[in-house]
Amino acid sequence: MVPPERALALDLGDDASLDAFARRLQQEAVRLRLVINSSGLLHDGDLQPEKRLQQLRRGSLERLFSVNAYGPVLLAKALEPLLPRQEPVHFASLSARVGSIGDNQLGGWYSYRAAKAAQNQLLRCLALEWERRLPLACVSLLHPGTTATALSQPFRRSVPAERLFTPERAANQLLDVIAAQEPAHTGRFLAWDGTTIPW
Ligand SMILES: NC(=O)c1ccc[n+]([C@@H]2O[C@H](COP(=O)([O-])OP(=O)(O)OC[C@H]3O[C@@H](n4cnc5c(N)ncnc54)[C@H](OP(=O)(O)O)[C@@H]3O)[C@@H](O)[C@H]2O)c1
Numbered sequence: 001m002v003p004p005e006r007a008l009a010l011d012l013g014d015d016a017s018l019d020a021f022a023r024r025l026q027q028e029a030v031r032l033r034l035v036i037n038s039s040g041l042l043h044d045g046d047l048q049p050e051k052r053l054q055q056l057r058r059g060s061l062e063r064l065f066s067v068n069a070y071g072p073v074l075l076a077k078a079l080e081p082l083l084p085r086q087e088p089v090h091f092a093s094l095s096a097r098v099g100s101i102g103d104n105q106l107g108g109w110y111s112y113r114a115a116k117a118a119q120n121q122l123l124r125c126l127a128l129e130w131e132r133r134l135p136l137a138c139v140s141l142l143h144p145g146t147t148a149t150a151l152s153q154p155f156r157r158s159v160p161a162e163r164l165f166t167p168e169r170a171a172n173q174l175l176d177v178i179a180a181q182e183p184a185h186t187g188r189f190l191a192w193d194g195t196t197i198p199w
Pocket of ligand 1: 010011012013038039040041067094095096097143144145146147148149150151152
């Protein structure tokens with residue numbers, strides 16, 4: 001846990017906030033070895049996942065893409081100058097299995113699914129670029145499994161207790177997955193148990 005006095009505010013939907021965040025880390029000469037983006041947005045008040053096409057709204061698509069798709073890759077852009085060239089560095093970002101196009105058997109949740117699929121593509125591009133420019137970097141997209149947080153709260157009635165992770169368990173499982181990755185594994189979409197998820 002970051003002590004509160006070391007925590008910095010960051011709004012991934014605001015370029016000025018991203019710039020200020022990166023500048024502050026630069027001023028403190030921070031050497032980054034591990035970046036984990038754990039932000040995400042599924043619902044917020046009137047913003048709810050769509051059950052059918054007629055519920056789709058331009059505003060919801062834009063908001064969900066801003067946090068779930070644009071945010072992670074713009075964070076990578078802001079932090080790139082701080083990443084070491086001569087040492088391994090890991091950039092991990094939380095995605096979601098429902099962002100898998102190949103695995104989509106149910107439909108619905110248009111904006112969230114599409115925003116996570118877009119994140120996957122954007123960070124896959126990043127992984128391929130860094131493979132050439134930062135060969136010691138590893139980029140991973142991670143599905144945490146259904147975890148008891150505010151995000152999943154309205155949608156987990158049918159999830160069996162043994163498949164609902166506490167945030168602590170989910171975090172530890174993802175740290176184990178990250179620890180098992182090497183630069184040669186960059187650009188993978190991985191579940192909490194280390195298995196590969198189809199794009
Ligand atoms: N929970 C699950 O079952 C589950 C399943 C699959 C995937 N995921 C993914 O796992 C990740 C973490 O989700 P969670 O369950 O921890 O959700 P959560 O409890 O709702 O937390 C989401 C976090 O994202 C932050 N955030 C939202 N908009 C932001 C913005 N514009 N700039 C910076 N931070 C922003 C929130 O910050 P504030 O609190 O300051 O708003 C909050 O800390 C997400 O990417 C989610 O899609 C979760």
